[in-house]
Amino acid sequence: KHTSELIAAGEVVERPASVAKELLENAIDAGATKITISIRRGGIELLQIVDNGTGIEAEYIDKAFIRHATSKIKTAEDLNSIHTLGFRGEALASIASVARVEVLTRTQADEYACLYRIAGGEEQGMEPGARPVGTTITVRDLFYNTPARMKFLKKDASEGTFVADVVLHTALSHPEISFRFEREGKLQFVTPGDGKLLSAVHAAVGRDFARDLLPVEGELGVYQVTGLVTPPRACRASRGAQYFYVNGRYVKNRTMMAAMENAYKGTLMQGKFPGGVLMLTMPAELVDVNVHPAKTEIRFAREGDVFDAVYRAVRNALTTPGS
Ligand code: ADP
Ligand code: MG
Numbered sequence: 001k002h003t004s005e006l007i008a009a010g011e012v013v014e015r016p017a018s019v020a021k022e023l024l025e026n027a028i029d030a031g032a033t034k035i036t037i038s039i040r041r042g043g044i045e046l047l048q049i050v051d052n053g054t055g056i057e058a059e060y061i062d063k064a065f066i067r068h069a070t071s072k073i074k075t076a077e078d079l080n081s082i083h084t085l086g087f088r089g090e091a092l093a094s095i096a097s098v099a100r101v102e103v104l105t106r107t108q109a110d111e112y113a114c115l116y117r118i119a120g121g122e123e124q125g126m127e128p129g130a131r132p133v134g135t136t137i138t139v140r141d142l143f144y145n146t147p148a149r150m151k152f153l154k155k156d157a158s159e160g161t162f163v164a165d166v167v168l169h170t171a172l173s174h175p176e177i178s179f180r181f182e183r184e185g186k187l188q189f190v191t192p193g194d195g196k197l198l199s200a201v202h203a204a205v206g207r208d209f210a211r212d213l214l215p216v217e218g219e220l221g222v223y224q225v226t227g228l229v230t231p232p233r234a235c236r237a238s239r240g241a242q243y244f245y246v247n248g249r250y251v252k253n254r255t256m257m258a259a260m261e262n263a264y265k266g267t268l269m270q271g272k273f274p275g276g277v278l279m280l281t282m283p284a285e286l287v288d289v290n291v292h293p294a295k296t297e298i299r300f301a302r303e304g305d306v307f308d309a310v311y312r313a314v315r316n317a318l319t320t321p322g323s
Contacts, residue, residue, distance in 0.1 A: 013094045015153055016043025016142055017162035022091035023137055024170045027051035028177065030135065033193060037167055038182040042159030044142050052134040055107035058114045061126070065101075065118055067093040097121040098149065099142045105135040120145045164188065168204050169250035172243055172277055175200040197228060201277060209241060209275065214320070216276070218313025222283050223305060225313035229260070229276030232267035232318065241275030246287055248279075252296045255303045256280065259310035263318060278310060 013019060020037060027035045030053025040046040056064055067090050095101060096118040106113035113131040117124035143150040153159055160183055171179040171191045178193030181204075191203040202210035213228035230236075244256045256278060264274050288299040300306045 013091075013098055013142075014149075015162060016047055016159050017166045019043065019047055019095055019099075019139055019142065020049075020163045020166045021170075022095065023047075023049045023139075024166065026091065026137075027053055027135070028170075028174060030054045032134065032177060034178045034180075036180040036182070037163075039160060039163050040184060042153075042156035042161075043139075043163045044153065044156060044159060045140065047139045047142070047163070048136065050134070050136045052132065055110070055133050055135055056103070056105045056114075057107055058110065058126075061103060061105065061114060061116045062123065065092050065096050065123075093121075095139060098146050099144065100140040102138040102140075103135065104129050104131050104138075106131055106133050108133050160184065169243065171204045172197070172200050173245050173248055173250060173279070179204070197226075197277060201228060205241065213276065214317045216278065216313050216317040218309065218316055220309035220312055221305065222286070223309035224281040225278060225309055226281075227276060227278040229278070229314055229317055230274050232264055232274070235264070235268055235272040235274050237271065237273070239273045239275075242273070243277045245277075245279045246298055247281060247284060249298075250296060251298045253298060253300075255300060255306050256310050259307040260314050263311050263314035267318065274314075276314075278314070280306065280310065282306075 013022075016039065020039075020043060024035065024037065027049055030051060032051035032053035034052045036048075036050040038046070038048045092101075097120065100119040101117070103116045103118075104113055105116075113129040114126060115129035116126045143153070164181070164183060167179065167181045167188075171177075171181075171189075175191065175197050176193060176195045178191055180190045181188040189204045191200045198210060198213065201213065209230075212231050212234040214231055216225060216227045216229055218225045230241075239257070242257060242260070244251050244253055246253070260274060260276065260278060268274070286301040288301065
């Protein structure tokens, strides 16, 4: 299979949440310390991201929207080993082919900002504009030119919730960045960007949840586990507040979930579940992210080791005096 096909398979703009994920990753890659994301009609009518990152050089803007122009992947094998956030070099091109996109951007070296428009993959022109260093990307009318894909979208409120999940997951994994999220004209949260996971959890998940959390810190072989978990007495009736990350990337994973829940054995009432944020750091070659690069599934080469590392770290947090 050709590399480009593999990339194409992995990079599909499925819904507003996938647009949000790609644009947030770009803003993070650009070194932003403040990122605002706003959506209207679940992100279908409007999805806007404002960042204070490096900006895009004027001469480079149109290239940023050309498929694969910036791809860092040279061979199929690279797909397994590349772990920078943005590596497919086609998110902007994909988004611009199925929406009306406006980019207002300025780098430190530029006197003026540059406003670039592209809709349905057709360039609409470029003009000077004004803004501080950074980038604003506005995506309007997602799938306006692809009714077949539009049909697969759920109700606005559901799409908005998918976007909200992406913003939340991103904010928790980057406590050093201040995220502001506005949904249908209402401010949802602002994280302070002070570098502390607890501050981000407090702002983005909620103060009740944040109040009782216990710190997790553990190391087993090549695996490091950090984060925050609920004490047994604060466990809840659903799994809604479990957030797992592997090497900075939000994942859904049964092994991590089972390990965490097992650590509470004997302390939990029937039907109650722990919550928390767990960050696993491990050698990239022991994770297979290639299940689907745009999705949250992953596979571990050594599940038992991951289970042990997570179990022990959480168990330790629960049995440390003071918890
Ligand atoms: P990738 O992130 O995989 O390189 P994208 O299509 O997502 O591909 O973005 C293309 C390029 O546009 C990026 O490599 C980056 O140089 C530039 N870019 C996109 N968004 C931003 C941003 N918010 N700030 C600065 N540069 C950006
Ligand atoms: Mg990108």
